[in-house]
Amino acid sequence: MEEEIIKTALRLPRVVHAKILDAATRSGRSMNAEIVSRLESTLLMEEPERLMPATKAMEASAIARQNIPDEIRSRVVAAINRAVRMGHKAAEVDFSDLELDTGLKEIEVDDLTEEIHQELINAGYDPKWDSGQSVVIFFE
Incomplete structure (x- = not known):
C-alpha cells in the first residue's frame, strides 16, 4: 500500500536552505528527499527501543557522517x-x-x-x- 503524502510549505533561512541543497546534491537526492530522510532519521533516533530498518540505518549513518x-x-x-x-x-x-x-x-x-x-x-x-x-x- 502506498504511503499517504501530505504536501506542505516550508520557510527556511537562506543559510539552512543552502546547506540542505548542498547535502542533497552530495547525496544525489532532491531537496525534498533530503529533508524527509533527515527528519525520518532524527525521529527514529528518538525511539531507541525501536529497531530501525537497515536501509534507514544506512541513511542515518550517511547523514551523521557528513557532520x-x-x-x-x-x-x-x-x-x-x-x-x-x-x-x-x-x-x-x-x-x-x-x-x-x-x-x-x-x-x-x-x-x-x-x-x-x-x-x-x-x-x-x-x-x-x-x-x-x-x-x-x-x-x-
Whole structure:
C-alpha cells in the first residue's frame, strides 16, 4: 500500500536552505528527499527501543557522517586556541570517542579529515595524524 503524502510549505533561512541543497546534491537526492530522510532519521533516533530498518540505518549513518568534518574542525580550532592561551607550541586533539577506526575504512577517515588537514597546512601548521584517532598540530 502506498504511503499517504501530505504536501506542505516550508520557510527556511537562506543559510539552512543552502546547506540542505548542498547535502542533497552530495547525496544525489532532491531537496525534498533530503529533508524527509533527515527528519525520518532524527525521529527514529528518538525511539531507541525501536529497531530501525537497515536501509534507514544506512541513511542515518550517511547523514551523521557528513557532520564529522565539522566536529573535527571545531575540536582542532578549540585545541589550538587553548594551546596558544597556555603558551604551548603544539596542540593535541583526541578523536577516539568518535570511533572513526571502528565503522569506517581508512580511506573514508582520510576523506573526512582532508579538508581540515589542508586548512592547517595552508595556515602554516604541521599536523601529524594518528589514523583518525588523534592529531598533534605543531606551530613553532
